[in-house]
Amino acid sequence: MILFGQVLEVLIGGLLSGVLYSLVALGFVLIFKASGVFNFAQGAMVLLAGLALVRSLDFLAARGIPVWAAVMLGLLFAAVIMAITAWLVERFVLGPLVNQDGLTLFMSTIGATFVLEGASQMIFGSDVYPLRLFPNDAWFLFESVFPGGILVNKLDVWGGLIAGALVAGLAVFFQRTKTGRALRAVADDHAAAQSVGIPISWIWFVVWLAAGLVALVAATVWGTKLGVQFSITFLALKALPVLIIGGFTSVPGAIVGGLIVGAGEKLAEVYLGPHIGGGIEYWFAYVLALAVLLVRPQGLFGERLIERI
Amino acid sequence: MKADVETRPVSASAAAKARGDVLLSVDNVSLSFGGVRALRDVSFDIRKGEIRAIIGPNGAGKTSMLNVINGFYHPQGGIITFKGKRRHDMRPYLAASQGIARTFQNVALFRGMSTLDNIMTGRTLKMRRGILAQAIYWGASQREEIRHRKAVEHIIDFLEIKHIRKTPVGKLPYGLQKRVELGRALATEPELLLLDEPMAGMNLEEKQDMSRFILTVRDTFDTTIALIEHDMGVVMDLSDRIVVLDYGRKIADGTPGEVQRNQAVIDAYLGIPH
Numbered sequence: 001m002i003l004f005g006q007v008l009e010v011l012i013g014g015l016l017s018g019v020l021y022s023l024v025a026l027g028f029v030l031i032f033k034a035s036g037v038f039n040f041a042q043g044a045m046v047l048l049a050g051l052a053l054v055r056s057l058d059f060l061a062a063r064g065i066p067v068w069a070a071v072m073l074g075l076l077f078a079a080v081i082m083a084i085t086a087w088l089v090e091r092f093v094l095g096p097l098v099n100q101d102g103l104t105l106f107m108s109t110i111g112a113t114f115v116l117e118g119a120s121q122m123i124f125g126s127d128v129y130p131l132r133l134f135p136n137d138a139w140f141l142f143e144s145v146f147p148g149g150i151l152v153n154k155l156d157v158w159g160g161l162i163a164g165a166l167v168a169g170l171a172v173f174f175q176r177t178k179t180g181r182a183l184r185a186v187a188d189d190h191a192a193a194q195s196v197g198i199p200i201s202w203i204w205f206v207v208w209l210a211a212g213l214v215a216l217v218a219a220t221v222w223g224t225k226l227g228v229q230f231s232i233t234f235l236a237l238k239a240l241p242v243l244i245i246g247g248f249t250s251v252p253g254a255i256v257g258g259l260i261v262g263a264g265e266k267l268a269e270v271y272l273g274p275h276i277g278g279g280i281e282y283w284f285a286y287v288l289a290l291a292v293l294l295v296r297p298q299g300l301f302g303e304r305l306i307e308r309i
Numbered sequence: 310m311k312a313d314v315e316t317r318p319v320s321a322s323a324a325a326k327a328r329g330d331v332l333l334s335v336d337n338v339s340l341s342f343g344g345v346r347a348l349r350d351v352s353f354d355i356r357k358g359e360i361r362a363i364i365g366p367n368g369a370g371k372t373s374m375l376n377v378i379n380g381f382y383h384p385q386g387g388i389i390t391f392k393g394k395r396r397h398d399m400r401p402y403l404a405a406s407q408g409i410a411r412t413f414q415n416v417a418l419f420r421g422m423s424t425l426d427n428i429m430t431g432r433t434l435k436m437r438r439g440i441l442a443q444a445i446y447w448g449a450s451q452r453e454e455i456r457h458r459k460a461v462e463h464i465i466d467f468l469e470i471k472h473i474r475k476t477p478v479g480k481l482p483y484g485l486q487k488r489v490e491l492g493r494a495l496a497t498e499p500e501l502l503l504l505d506e507p508m509a510g511m512n513l514e515e516k517q518d519m520s521r522f523i524l525t526v527r528d529t530f531d532t533t534i535a536l537i538e539h540d541m542g543v544v545m546d547l548s549d550r551i552v553v554l555d556y557g558r559k560i561a562d563g564t565p566g567e568v569q570r571n572q573a574v575i576d577a578y579l580g581i582p583h
Contacts, residue, residue: 099381178436178454185419185430192417195379196497197405197434249421 005146010270011263016156018262019163020225023218025239025246025254026166027211032248033174034183034207035094037105043236044116045212048085050219050228051124052078054131071133075216082212085116090205098200099190117233126230131223134158159221163255166217170210170251183207187249241289247302256300261285329357331390332501332533333378338387340373340557347373348384349557355501360527360534362544364568365554366577371537372414374554375503378535379411380404392500406434410499412490414506414537420479424489427478428464431496432457464492468522484515491522495530502526504536508543516540520547545569553577 024046031039056077060070093108135158140149174180185193186203194200222232238261246257269281292299334354340347348370355361363371376382378389380399389396391407410431419427436453465471468488473481478489487507494502507523508516520543526532538544544551545565553561553568555577561568568574 178433181422181426181430182433184422184426185433188419188421189417191381191401192413192419192493193430194381194401195405195411195413195417196431196493197402198430199400199402 005142005150006270007267008146009150009152010266012150012152013156014263014266015259016153016160016262017266018258018260019160019255020156020218020221020258021235021238021242021261022255022258023159023163023166023214023221024235025242025258026163026170026251027214027218028236028239028243029248029251029254030170030211030214031207032187032243033251034187035105035204036102036187037094037109038102038248039211040106040109040236041089041113041116042211042215042239043233044113044120045082045085045215046219046222046235047228047230047233048116048120049078049082049212049216050131050223050232051120051129052081053216053219054129054223054228055124057131058129078216078219079213082216083209086205086208086212089208090201094204095201098194113233117230121230128227128229129223130227131220133220134224136224155221155224162217162221166214167251167255173210174251179203179206238285241285243299244289245292245299247299250299250301253299253301261288264288329359331355332357332392334390335374335378336388336390338374338377338384338389340370340377340382340384347557348377348554350387351554351557351559352387353552353559353562355533355535356550357533358527358531359549360523360536360547362548362551363535363537363554364539364541364544364551365560368556369554369577370557371554372505373557375411375505375535375537378404378501379409379503405497408498408500409503410494410497410501411503412487412494412505412507414509416483416486416490418478418486418490418493421477423475423477424470424481424492425461425465425474427489428461428492428496429457431493432461434497461496464495467495467525468492469518484511484518487511487519488522491519491526495526495532498530499532502532502534504534504538506537506539508538508540516543523547 024042027042027045028039031037031042053074057070057074060073061067065073089112093112094105097105097108135154137154139152139154139157141152143149174183182193182198182203183206185196185198186200190200193203218235219228219232222235226232242254242257242261244257245260246253246255265281265284268284269278273280331354334352336352337350338352339349351370351374363374365371373382377384380401380403383398389399391409419430422430436457465474468491470485470488470492473485473489478486481489491504491507504523508519511519523534523536524547527534536544536548538547548565550563551561551565551568552559553571553574555573560573560577561571563571
């Protein structure tokens with residue numbers, strides 16, 4: 001019973017932290033679905049959103065504004081910053097590159113990454129800023145069944161709830177609305193989308209705004225966990241195996257991929273780690289992604305592309 | 310290079326035969342990519358209600374011409390007038406909003422979507438509800454969606470593709486994909502429809518179907534059509550007037566009969582003895 005309790009605890013902890021990876025991966029999927037661009041700047045956008053939020057919160061709190069109002073205003077301010085970023089990216093980075101190759105667009109997002117990272121730290125500062133939006137302590141569940149109970153981090157549960165709501169909202173938006181249909185059209189074929197009168201610049205703005213807001217949500221959760229700091233941009237690297245496993249084009253794939261990576265790396269660390277010297281958590285996800293690439297290159301939920309030769 | 314080939318003016322008989330007023334006119338349009346001159350001083354017009362073919366050997370600049378008309382390319386020189394207004398700096402989605410629709414040489418459908426959704430994208434410009442209203446999908450927004458669904462179902466009936474409404478277009482055979490693409494263009498209710506090789510890669514039966522659709526579109530939807538096509542039989546049967554391009558220049562312009570007898574056209578297609 002002790003062993004079972006431990007497995008359950010590791011599994012739950014892993015799944016919930018996997019949801020947090022999914023939050024970052026979602027931003028990638030959104031932009032990839034709608035523009036066929038792998039957006040290298042997603043990690044930088046999480047940093048920017050987090051910095052804008054935490055710094056405006058500090059600013060408002062120092063002026064004695066009540067907490068709930070400060071949080072509201074802070075979120076609003078960060079959302080406006082993400083909207084401005086989306087507009088700038090569309091106007092100066094992607095706009096001039098309509099109908100170009102995917103690789104060209106990818107390279108341009110690498111450039112955008114450096115600009116975003118530099119600008120956000122120049123404007124908002126480059127220290128570690130603690131963020132306390134969600135409770136960060138733990139629950140102990142089923143104490144009567146398992147000795148010591150099962151430890152569950154409240155923050156992770158919050159993250160799970162938020163991710164669930166986000167996915168539901170995005171799924172409705174993509175499948176049921178005119179703009180969602182236009183987004184999917186642009187993702188499939190720029191030229192054809194333009195020819196039926198879909199203004200690509202507007203669509204790209206909407207997509208980058210959505211990705212920016214997802215980055216903001218990810219920043220609230222990750223910022224609470226780690227503090228808002230530069231290393232948050234490396235989350236982008238953790239999202240990569242999540243995307244490969246789940247498929248670049250699938251919103252549910254980003255969630256399932258995150259769960260698999262989260263649970264997999266925690267279980268591997270605890271049960272495989274001691275036999276091969278530990279430290280598995282840091283590379284397990286990448287090996288898993290490699291294995292998926294060999295067996296199912298499009299990912300679990302990705303669209304399989306069949307090329308006519 | 311045939312630099313000495315003269316440009317024939319539109320003959321009087323062709324003009325007389327044309328159905329109506331000028332819908333679009335292209336005057337001295339030139340387009341180049343770096344050193345490659347894709348179009349050189351090309352002028353012609355498209356009249357309301359006619360089927361206007363653009364033909365020429367490979368690389369003559371036919372597709373470039375269509376891309377200029379619907380705003381993908383911006384010509385370095387020349388004037389384009391559409392519905393009596395001179396156009397500046399056209400963008401494709403603006404062209405679409407002014408009533409120009411097109412299909413592509415290599416089928417350009419939204420592969421992941423069903424036939425129905427593909428054709429629905431053609432209604433984008435006609436739908437007016439804002440993002441928030443759509444997200445809630447309620448009331449007016451829902452009624453609007455239903456109204457446009459009806460228009461799209463009408464097109465689906467007309468093109469005889471009812472049986473593949475829900476099929477993802479990536480899975481359809483080539484001929485049907487071309488038909489769906491025509492449907493998407495029709496959904497925008499265009500005044501001018503540009504068709505880039507609508508029969509390429511089709512068998513005889515499919516070509517006959519497509520010809521029938523094109524004629525019906527012109528006659529019942531009241532749409533003017535400009536088409537590029539390599540099948541000369543089809544071109545001669547369908548079109549009212551033909552423009553012939555070669556190496557980016559216009560070498561002939563007139564009725565099918567006139568173009569067929571034109572020495573410059575014969576030379577361009579068969580080559581000149583050296």
